[in-house]
Amino acid sequence: MSSDSEDIPLAKRRQQQQRANKPSTNNLDSGSDSDTPLGKRKRPAVRKRVLDDDDDEDADTLSSSDSGPPAAKRARPSAAKKKSYKDDSSNSDGEGDFHGSSDSDVPLAKKKTVDSKAKTNGSSKTNGTNGTSRTKAAPKYKEESSSDSDAPLAKKAAFKKTSTPTKTKVKTEPVSSSKSKQSTTTIKRRGREEVDDRSKLKKVKKEEEEEEDDKSKVKKVKKEEDEDEDADAWWLNQKDNEDESVKWTSLKHNGVYFPPEYVPHGVKMKYDGKPITLAPAVEEIAGFFGALLFTEHAENPTFQENFFRDFSKIAKAHKTSPEITSFKKCDFTPMYEYYQAEKEKRKNMTKDQKEAAKEEKMVLDEMYGTCYLDGRKEKVGNYRIEPPGLFRGRGKHPKTGCLKYASLSSMFKTYQLRVQPEQVSLNLSRDAPIPKAPAGHKWGAIVHDDTKTWLATWKENVNDSTKYVFLAAGSSLKGQSDLKKFETARALKKEIDWIRRGYMADLKDKKMFNRQRATALYLIDRLALRAGNEKGEDEADTVGCCSLRFEHVTLEKPNIMHLDFLGKDSIRYEKTVEVDEQVFKNIRLFKREPAQEGDDLFDRLKTSELNKHLQNLMKGLTAKVFRTFNASFTFQDQLEKRTPKDGTIAEKLLAYNRANRDVAILCNHQRAVSKGHAGQIGKIEDKVRAYKYQKMKQKKMILSLEPKLKKKRPELLEPESDLEDDWIEEYETQLLEKERERIKAKFEKDNLKRKENKEKPMPAGELKDLLKEVDVKAKDLANERKKGVVPPTRGATVEKCNAQILKLDERIAATRLSLTDKEENKQTALGTSKINYIDPRISAAWCEKHKVPLDKIFTKTLRDKFKWAMTVDKDWEF
DNA sequence: GAGGTAACTTAGAATGTTTTTT
DNA sequence: AAAAAACATTCTAAGTTACCTC
Secondary structure, three states: OOOHHHHOOHHHHHHHHHHHHOOOOOOOOOOOOOOOOOOOOOOOOOOOOOOOOOOOOOHHHHHOOOOOOOHHHHOOOOHHHHHHHHOOOOOOOOOOOOOOOHHHHHHHHHHHHHHHHHHHHHHOHHHHHOHHHOOOOOOOOHHHHHHHOOHHHHHHHHHHHHHOOOOHHHHHOHHHHHHHHHHHHHHHOOEOOOOOOOOOHHHHHHHHHHHHHHHHHHHHHHHOOOOOHHHHOHHHHOOOOOOOOOOOOOEEEOOOEOOOOOOOOOOOOEEOOEEOOOOHHHHHHHHHHHHHOOOHHHHOHHHHHHHHHHHHHHHHHOOOOOOOOOHHHEEOHHHHHHHHHHHHHHHOOOHHHHHHHHHHHHHHHHHOOEEEEOOEEEEEOOOEOOOOEEOOOOOOOOOOOOEEOOEOOOOOOOOEOOOOHHHOEEEOOOOOOOOOOOOOOOOOEEEOOOOOOOOEEEEOOOOOOEEEEOEOOOOHHHHHHHHHHHHHHHHHHHHHHHHHHHHHHHOOOOOHHHHHHHHHHHHHHHHOOOOOOOOOOOOOOOOOOOOOEHHHEEEEOOOEEEEEEEOHHHOEEEEEEEOOHHHHHHHHHHOOOOOOOOOEOOOOOOHHHHHHHHHHHOOOOOHHHHHHHHHHHHHHHHHHHHOOOOOOHHHHHHHHHHHHHHHHHHOOOEOOOOOOHHHHHHHHHHHHHHHHHHHHHHHHHHHHHOOOHHHHOHHHOOOOOOOOHHHHHHHHHHHHHHHHHHHHHHHHHHHHHHHHOOOOOOOHHHHHHHHHHHHHHHHHHHHHHHHOOOOOOOOOOHHHHHHHHHHHHHHHHHHHHHHHHHHHHHHEOOHHHHHHOOOHHHHHHHHHHHOOOHHHOOOHHHHHHOHHHOOOOOOOOO
C-alpha cells in the first residue's frame, strides 16, 4: 500500500534536492561523513587564533605576504581622514567621527546620533516620515488622545532616551524600569491576587479616566459590528511619544482552547507480528508515529530513536500494555492505514458535515479567537494549546521525534500528554474577568503585565522553550510593530551611505575585532545574511553570519567567495559572489593557520557585540534591519525598473512577481520542490523536443526541395541538439498511436450519433481502412528515419519552411524561458518576503499608481495584516 | 562578560480550499 | 467530474534581540 514514489513527502524531496544541489566544486566534502554532510562540527570552547588585536602589529602585514598596500597607505586613518566618510556633505561638524577608537565608543556614538539627527533635520522635509518623528497623523480618535495630554514632553523624553545608547531607560524613565522589574516577578507568582507593579499615581489616574471610555467603546463596537473602521484605524492616530513598553491599558479575553481528550480507536499495531492492545495514551503515541509512516520523518533514524525511547518508556509504565523493547518488531501500518482512511473520510464529508465543521470552528473563533484590547475587538492568533505529538525538528535536529507531552512526572497517576490548565499562565488586565478554567482545573497563574503582548503562555518539554498565544497578524499590536520595523528600515536608508563608508574603512582597521565586525557587517549588508547567534549542541547545526565556520567559506582569486552552509531551518545557502578586495583579504586573514575546520570564521565576534555597535550608529539599528532594508529597497528598485508603463495588468503583475522573486532570492527563501515538479518539467521539455522535431523536419524538407543549399547553409545539415534517434522513433510511435486512438474514438462517437439518429452504423471495415492509412504513414516515417530524407509536403516551399523554422525557434526560446522560470520559481518561496520583508506601502503605492487592484497582490489575510499601509498615495517612497 | 531566557519575528511544512486542466 | 495545480491558511519550529543574573 505504500505507493512508494507517489508519496514522497516534502522533507524527503528537500533532502534529495539538497543533495542534488551539491556542487561538484564543493570543498566541504573533506571530513564529511554520513552524519554531518557539511563537515563535522567541532566547537572549540575558546580557540582564538594567534593573531591578537592587542598586539599592535598591523593586521595587514600579518594577513599575508601578498600585495598588501604600502605601509604609508596602511597607516591608521587620522581622525580628520575618518571624518570624511561619515558625511561628505556635512563638513561643518568636524567632530563627526564614525567610530573613534574603540575604547571610547560610547561617547562618540552619542555624538553620532545627535549628529545624524542634526543632519537630517537640516537636510529637509523628508525626515517627517521617520518613525520617531511622525507627526502628520490627525488626532481622529479622540478618546485615546485623552491619555495623551503630555505627548510633547513624552516625545522629547523618548528622543533623548534614544540618543543615549546605554541604559538610558533606567535613568530617564524610573517608572518603566521599576515596572518591568516588578512585572517579571509577578509572573513567577501564582494565584490571582498578585497585582503587578506600577500603581503610580499617573497610571491610576489614566485608568480611571479610561474606564469610562472603555465601556462606551466596547458598546460602540458591539453595536456597529466592527464596521467602524475609524475605531480600528490606530495608524491614523499614531502618537510617537508614549512609553513604548506599555502595550495596552485594557486586555480582555477568554483564555485558550485545549485540544480535546483522546478518543481511543482500538486499532492495533503489531509487535513481533502479533496485534497488541495498548492503553489509550500508549495507543495515541503509537498513532503519532503511525500517521507519519513512510514520510521522511518516520524514516529518519534519529527520529525513530527519539520516538522509540519515549514510546517504549511510556508503554512500559502502563502495566496493561505488553512489553515493547524493539523498534524493529513494531509494525505501525494498521495505524497508518487507519489514519489514511480517516483522511479520506474527511475529504469525502457531505455538505452538511462540512457545514457543521465550519460552524464549530466559527464558535471557537468567536470564543477564543477574539479579544478586547483597549476596548477594541481584536483577533487572537494561535489560541489553540498545541496538542501532544512528535517533535518535528528541521534538518538534523538531535531531538527530532521526541514526544511532546505535558508531564511524565509521577505526580500524575497516568502519563499526561496534554498540556494542563495548571501549566498555562494568562495575561490580562486587572479589570478583565478571569476566564473559567476547564472543569476541575485551575490556571497556572494570572498576570497583569501591560508591557507584554501575550495572552497566554506555557512551557514545552522537548526544548524547554516557552510557547505563547499572541494576537493575530492583523491586530493593532502587530501592525504597530510592523510599522515600526519598516520605519527603522527606512531610517537606515537615510544613514546607509555613511554607515557603509564606515564599515568599508573599518575593513582595514588595525584591530582584529574591528575588522571582523566590519567584514561581518559587509556580508550582512551585501548578502542579507542573518546575524547568526551561537547555538547549542542539542540543536541542528545551522549558522548565520557571525557563526560562520571555515568550512562554509572558500575563496578563489582574485575576489570570488563561495558560501555554502545551512542557515535557518537548515535551508542551504549556496552562492558564489564577488566581494570587495579588502573583504577577500580579510577573510583569507581570518582563515589563516592555525585555524582549522570547525573554527569560527569570526572568532572575536558575537552578535551582541555587533548589535551593540549598530545601536551606536543609529537608533534601533540591529543586524536584522539590514535584511528588511535591503529587501524593501531592492523590491522598490526592481519594481520601478520592471513595471511596463503601458503594460496590461497581467504584464504589470508579472513585473511585480519578478521583483518579489528578486527579493526572495536575495533572502534565500526556499521551499521544497513540489511533488509533480519533475513531471511538469519533463512535460515542458518534451514540448521543446517536439518543437525541435518539427524544426528538424522542416530543415530536411528544405534540403529535399533545394539540395543545393547543403553547401550554402550547412546548418541545415546539423542535427538538433538533444534529439536522439531513439527518442524520435519513440516520439513518432507515440504520435501514430495517438492518431490511431483519435480515429477510433471518433469512429465510435460517430456511430453513437448514428444510433441516436437511427442511422446504420459505419461498417467496421471503414475503421480498418482509416487505420491502414496510419500504418502507411508509419512506414513512411520509418523510411524517412532510415534515409534521413523528408519529402516535402504539398505546397511546401523553401520560404515557407524558413518561416516555419523561425516560428519554431521563437517557440523554443519562449518555452525554454518558461522552463527556467518554472524551475527557479519551484524552489523559491515568495511568500516569506512578501509577509515579512517588503514594506507593504511600496505595494500599495504601486497599485495606486499603476491601477492594479490590490487583491491581485494581497490575499484577504494580507490586506488585513497590512491595512495600516493601504492609505499611502501613489508617490509614496520607501 | 558569559550564559540563560523571555518575548517577539521569521520560516517552511502541512493542511485546506479554489481554480484550472484533462 | 476527477485530477492536478495553484493558492491560501494554519501550525509550530527556529531564528533575533533585549534583558537579567551571577
